[in-house]
Amino acid sequence: MKILVVAVCFIAVASAASTYTTKYDNIDLEEILTNQRLYKKYFDCLTNKGKCTPDGKELKDALPDALKTSCSKCTKKQQEGTDKVIRYMLKNKVQDYKMLESLYDPSGNYRKKYDEEAQKRGIKLPK
Numbered sequence: 001m002k003i004l005v006v007a008v009c010f011i012a013v014a015s016a017a018s019t020y021t022t023k024y025d026n027i028d029l030e031e032i033l034t035n036q037r038l039y040k041k042y043f044d045c046l047t048n049k050g051k052c053t054p055d056g057k058e059l060k061d062a063l064p065d066a067l068k069t070s071c072s073k074c075t076k077k078q079q080e081g082t083d084k085v086i087r088y089m090l091k092n093k094v095q096d097y098k099m100l101e102s103l104y105d106p107s108g109n110y111r112k113k114y115d116e117e118a119q120k121r122g123i124k125l126p127k
Contacts, residue, residue, distance in 0.1 A: 020062060020073045024055050029081050033088045043096055047103060067110050086123060094126050 032038045044050030046060055071079065089097040105111055111125065118125055 019075055022075060025077045029084055
């Protein structure tokens with residue numbers, strides 16, 4: 001699910017267990033998305049432009065696994081958060097979305113893999 005790519009970026013996860021850590025499941029995604037300072041900290045972490053907080057580092061470390069496994073270790077709450085973040089970014093931060101996509105899916109394999117699922121969810125990915 002390509003739509004999981006970016007949102008997983010904002011839901012700090014660990015990649016060792018059968019599900020990612022739920023330690024950050026109660027994080028206020030709305031606050032992160034609407035507070036430019038907080039948003040930028042996460043974005044800079046994920047794009048290697050700034051230091052990562054502990055939850056940002058956990059997230060950054062888990063992202064490749066989440067992409068590879070279709071976020072099979074994500075909880076329902078994490079999947080819902082993923083959807084929220086993707087929709088926000090595509091509506092408000094499309095250039096940031098494209099940058100994350102270029103870093104985490106340079107060959108376009110995940111886009112191809114998850115495009116149909118995105119369409120089913122009513123999400124139109126940028127070209």
